[in-house]
Amino acid sequence: xxxxxxxxxxxxxxxxxxxxPASAFGPAxxxxxxxxxxxxxxxxxxxxxxxxxxxxxxxxxxxxxxxxPSIGHNLxxxxxxxxQANGVSNKVTYLVHTHHHADHAGASSLFGKxxxxxxxxxxxxxxLRDDDPNRPAPDETFSDxxxxxxxxxxxxxxxxxxxxxxxxxxxxFPEHDTLMMVDIVNAGWVPVFVVNLSDxxxxxxxxxxxxxxxxxxxxxxxxxxxxxxxxxxTLHQQYMTDLEASARTALDTVDPTPYFAxxxxxxxxxxxxKNYLNAVGDATxxxxxxxxxxxxxxxxVFTPDVxxxxxxxxxxxxxxxxxxxx
Ligand SMILES: [Zn+2]
Ligand SMILES: [Zn+2]
Numbered sequence: 218x219x220x221x222x223x224x225x226x227x228x229x230x231x232x233x234x235x236x237x238p239a240s241a242f243g244p245a246x247x248x249x250x251x252x253x254x255x256x257x258x259x260x261x262x263x264x265x266x267x268x269x270x271x272x273x274x275x276x277x278x279x280x281x282x283x284x285x286p287s288i289g290h291n292l293x294x295x296x297x298x299x300x301q302a303n304g305v306s307n308k309v310t311y312l313v314h315t316h317h318h319a320d321h322a323g324a325s326s327l328f329g330k331x332x333x334x335x336x337x338x339x340x341x342x343x344x345l346r347d348d349d350p351n352r353p354a355p356d357e358t359f360s361d362x363x364x365x366x367x368x369x370x371x372x373x374x375x376x377x378x379x380x381x382x383x384x385x386x387x388x389x390f391p392e393h394d395t396l397m398m399v400d401i402v403n404a405g406w407v408p409v410f411v412v413n414l415s416d417x418x419x420x421x422x423x424x425x426x427x428x429x430x431x432x433x434x435x436x437x438x439x440x441x442x443x444x445x446x447x448x449x450x451t452l453h454q455q456y457m458t459d460l461e462a463s464a465r466t467a468l469d470t471v472d473p474t475p476y477f478a479x480x481x482x483x484x485x486x487x488x489x490x491k492n493y494l495n496a497v498g499d500a501t502x503x504x505x506x507x508x509x510x511x512x513x514x515x516x517x518v519f520t521p522d523v524x525x526x527x528x529x530x531x532x533x534x535x536x537x538x539x540x541x542x543x
Pocket of ligand 1: 316318321381382400
């Protein structure tokens with residue numbers, strides 16, 4: 218169904234956005250709503266167009282990486298399809314988590330009690346805290362690094378400090394030239410809302426460079442309909458670097474005086490703060506939206522949100538744009 222058909226069927230059409238570049242899309246999902254594809258040898262990825270998971274078929278069963286509830290029962294369908302085609306076991310024996318968020322882990326309980334769940338020690342702590350029956354805490358954990366050898370396949374888990382979440386970790390498949398790093402880079406698309414809903418912005422900003430220190434060709438980014446490349450990571454880095462430079466310029470040039478004159482006069486200090494900082498955020502976003510429209514999908518949709526939160530991080534984490542009273 219084309220976007221124009223969706224709009225025609227909707228009583229109140231969405232406001233118009235710039236067209237999404239064709240390069241942002243991946244393969245069309247099947248009639249059950251998923252696409253499964255081989256990355257290399259026995260490593261596969263599955264997507265519903267918005268979320269992604271991955272799995273390895275091994276002589277010791279299937280190792281599943283993340284379990285987004287939006288893919289849900291299609292995870293096992295995708296595994297069945299590939300296992301049958303290749304004459305291997307379709308039984309999920311291990312589930313490895315990138316992080317604790319429910320939108321990437323909420324189908325965990327579908328795989329039963331006997332699956333060995335593996336994740337960062339913070340993933341375990343946060344899942345015990347959240348106490349969600351759909352996301353049992355991992356039994357096996359790691360702190361900085363851990364190498365898994367499952368059915369003769371090598372999987373490298375690494376935690377590089379807090380970023381999108383306190384626990385978000387990367388999964389390197391050295392024998393498959395692939396990196397799974399979720400909720401940092403959206404291949405072909407801008408980040409969503411407040412810098413991809415991230416807790417630690419400096420940590421988030423450092424992850425693309427960390428990803429590029431690993432040897433790999435294919436990125437499983439956890440979102441949207443296609444796999445990523447190293448070029449997707451460098452384009453994302455450029456976008457964030459441009460936003461940061463634009464935020465510094467905006468903090469240097471947007472004059473707070475009129476906002477404090479207007480709202481301060483009636484004693485509404487939050488009115489002044491909100492309207493001044495929103496103006497700084499808008500000034501941050503404007504040149505970046507112009508540069509990336511047609512380059513990164515939805516640059517016009519989410520750059521204002523991303524710009525605002527990045528600008529706040531530059532003030533609060535980097536200390537830029539704050540003056541000490543004389
Ligand atoms: Zn997340
Ligand atoms: Zn996500």
